[in-house]
Amino acid sequence: MRFKNVFSIIGPSMVGPSSSHTAGAVRIGRVARQLLGCRPKEAKMTLYGSFAETYWGHGTDLALTAGLLNYDTDDERIPQADVLAEEAGMTLEWVQGKGNGPHPNSVKINLSNEGRKAEIVAASIGGGTIAVYSMNGFDVQITGEFPTIAVTHSDKQGVLANMTALLSQEGFNIGYMDVDRKGRSGDAMTVFELDSAPGESTIERIHHLPHIKEVTMIDLTKRS
Structure with missing residues (x-):
């Protein structure tokens, strides 16, 4: 039940028609965009369950875009998102996925921009609340409710200790941490949900730790 919050009761401030199909979908799209680190040029959305069956009628396509x-x-531009994306040079592909996703309102998003790539699997689970189940092929979960650092690194002794020690030294409280690795001594990803958002200097310090490959900030609490 980790993904339940107050949105499940009252819902977020949003442009309608549906908190699950609109607000949650917007938040999923933002997580994918921020994981990529820039505006995508190509985006492929593979939809599952209710998302796949009703995304045109419920505006899920506009919300994800x-x-x-x-x-x-609550951005008033959401109803024109498809036009604005085209004007921005984005190419969008919509696919109805086969089989079941991790939730009835699920989507896999693949993004790219000049060599940069990102992939997430996520779901809108009610009232604007989302659950991210994987990022860039790693089975790590985040909610998007708190500022989150996603770190890709080598699976080496001391890497986790170095990151947690640095965050502690800089005064950040870790509310949640999740780790997945491809194999012993292979690539790994660690995500940290923090009570407050770190600045660029903290991100840079993490990036310069041994065996760190990439550090990405995901912060849906920050207004765009």
Whole structure:
């Protein structure tokens, strides 16, 4: 039940028609965009369950696109997101996935921009709340409710200790941490949900630790 929050009761400030199909979808799109680190040029959305069956009628396509443009859930531009994405030079592909996703409102998003790539699997689980189940092929979960650092690194002794020690030294409280690795001594990803957002200097310090490959900030609490 880790993904339940107050949004499940009252819902977020949003452009309608549906908190699950619109607000949650916007938030999923924003996570994917921020994981990529820039506006995507190509985006492929593979939809599952209710998302696949009703995304045109419920505006899920517009909401996901708005998230890729880094709009907030209450942004008045959401109904025109497809036009604005085209004007921005984005190419969008929509695919109805086969089989079941991890939740009835699920989507896999693949993004690219000049050599940069990102992939997430996520779901809108009610009231604007989302669950991210994997990022860039790693089975790590985040909620998007808190500022989150996603770190790709080598699976080496001391890497986790170095990162947690640095965050502690800089005064950040880790509310949640998740780790996945491809294999012993292979690539790994660690995500940290923090009570407050770190600045660029903290991100840079993490990036310069031994065996760190990439550090990405995901912060849906920051207005776009």
